Each structure stands twice: as C-alpha cells, then as structure tokens.
Amino acid sequence: MQWNFLHFEKYHLPLDDRISDFVQWLVENYRHIFQAMKWPVEQTLDHIDAGFNTLPPWVVILALSLLAWKVSGKGLAVFSLIALILIGFLGLWEDTMTTLAMVLCSVLFCALVGIPVGILAGRNDTLHVWFRPVLDAMQTTPAFVYLVPIVMLFSIGNVAGVLATIIFSLPPIIRLTSLGIRQVHPELIEAALAFGATNWQVLWRVQLPAALPTVLAGLNQTIMMALSMVVIASLIGAGGLGEPVVRGLNTLDIGMAGIGGVATVLLAILLDRITQSLGAQNSQKAKSNN
Numbered sequence: 001m002q003w004n005f006l007h008f009e010k011y012h013l014p015l016d017d018r019i020s021d022f023v024q025w026l027v028e029n030y031r032h033i034f035q036a037m038k039w040p041v042e043q044t045l046d047h048i049d050a051g052f053n054t055l056p057p058w059v060v061i062l063a064l065s066l067l068a069w070k071v072s073g074k075g076l077a078v079f080s081l082i083a084l085i086l087i088g089f090l091g092l093w094e095d096t097m098t099t100l101a102m103v104l105c106s107v108l109f110c111a112l113v114g115i116p117v118g119i120l121a122g123r124n125d126t127l128h129v130w131f132r133p134v135l136d137a138m139q140t141t142p143a144f145v146y147l148v149p150i151v152m153l154f155s156i157g158n159v160a161g162v163l164a165t166i167i168f169s170l171p172p173i174i175r176l177t178s179l180g181i182r183q184v185h186p187e188l189i190e191a192a193l194a195f196g197a198t199n200w201q202v203l204w205r206v207q208l209p210a211a212l213p214t215v216l217a218g219l220n221q222t223i224m225m226a227l228s229m230v231v232i233a234s235l236i237g238a239g240g241l242g243e244p245v246v247r248g249l250n251t252l253d254i255g256m257a258g259i260g261g262v263a264t265v266l267l268a269i270l271l272d273r274i275t276q277s278l279g280a281q282n283s284q285k286a287k288s289n290n
Helices: 015-054 057-071 074-089 093-123 125-140 143-154 158-182 186-194 199-236 242-251 254-289
Strands: none
Touching: 015 093, 015 143, 015 158, 057 074, 057 254, 074 093, 074 254, 093 125, 093 158, 093 199, 093 242, 093 254, 125 158, 143 158, 143 199, 158 199, 186 199, 199 242, 199 254, 242 254
16 A cells, blocks of 8 residues: 655645744734733842842851751751852852742742642642643643743743743642642541531641642752753843853853853752752651641
C-alpha cells in the first residue's frame, strides 16, 4: 500500500501562522488589559526588590541565616552564612537580591492563583480532568517558547520576566495541591461531616491541614522552576543572576558565566533546603496530630 497523500513537501499545516495571527490579534485589541494585569506584579516586585537592595547586606545575611537555623538547624544556617558571604565577594550581591525578589514575587502570585485552583481541582473531578491536559502542556512547553508572546504583550524587563516565570512555574503547585486534597483519607472527611461540619469547615479544618505537606512540596517545586526561569528571562531584559550568564554567553566569557552559575546554584540550594525543611516540619506535625 502506498501512502501517496503523505507528501510533506507539498502540504503544510499553517499552525505557526495561526498562532502568530492570534497573538497579534491579542496585541492589537487587548494589550491595554494585559498592561493592567502587569500593574500589581510590577508594584509587588518593585517593593520587594527595593527592600532587599536597600537593606544592608549583613541584615539580609543574618535574617536568612536565622531563618535557616529556625527551620533546619545549625548546618543549614552555617551554609547560608558562607554561601551569602561568598556571593557578596563574587560581586553579585545586587544581582542576587534582584533574582531573589523576582523569585519571591513569582512564587507569591503562583501561590495566590495555584492553591485555590488546586483546591478546586482536588474537590471537583470534572475540573481535575479538564486541568490535566492544560497543565501537561504548560509543563512540557519549552521555557523559551513563553518569551516571545510575553514580550509582545508585556514588553521587556524584570516585570515581563516575572510574568513569564509565573506562567512557567504555576503547574507544580496546582498539581500537588490537588493531589494533597485528593489524598486526604475519606474517613476523616466522613467523620467531620458526621459531627456536623460544613463543606467549608471540612476544607479548612480537615483537608488543608492534612494536605499541607504536599502543598509545601508543590511550593518547593515552584520555587525551583521559578529560579530556573528567572535566569532564562534575562534574554528578554530581566536583571538578576541571569544577566552575567547571558553576558558571558554572548562574549564567550566563561568566567563571568561561571560565577553567575555558582551564585544561582548557591541560592537554589538555600531556597530548596529551607522549603524542604518547612515541609518536613509540617509533615511531622500532621503525623503527630493523627
């Protein structure tokens, strides 16, 4: 049997043109709406960034080290102290604070959107089924693909980088919040309902406390994805630690790219260990309560 109709050189599905036309249509007709959506992100990022870069470095170092000691112990506190001092001596303190501000801003908006959406998906089977392919597409789409429409809709800069990071980092917290809600033992819910609890009380007093370790695991994943995307977002004018990496790539300066990579790794380890420790603490509390 001959597949005569499979002449790929003769037939072309113009999906690329349709996507370009759709984004162009959004830019021409709804750019003002997207610019309005940009405002709360811009205000939040400006305040966090100004806060980190205004404070003396020793205050930030001490605060993060004390936080690490509180949630994990002396080992992580010592690592935090050494890592942050090393970043400062590498000449990347301001870039690191900008990156940290962008990550925290992105994670904040991911949590504000992702946790409620995850709760809805966890309690509604229909929404869960509809969200799955959307989240699959968001997680498997290459990070660089997000940059072009973001630039067309929101221009360039730190805020555009944060918006791209929010979209890229959103799926894990939605998935794991939904998973945590669904993993709550049905007998706990039945017992709460038997004692006269409303659906709202069941959510706040039974499901969310039991699902909190899984939600925090999703937050940890979101932070790691946000940090990776913030570096990539330097390609569209975002600042932070991605800037020396991109500059080193453009000039083939391996030293500059290397120190940017080292600072990014140190910051990633610090954020990862702190959030993992928070998740472990809540998991132990949940087990002791049960």
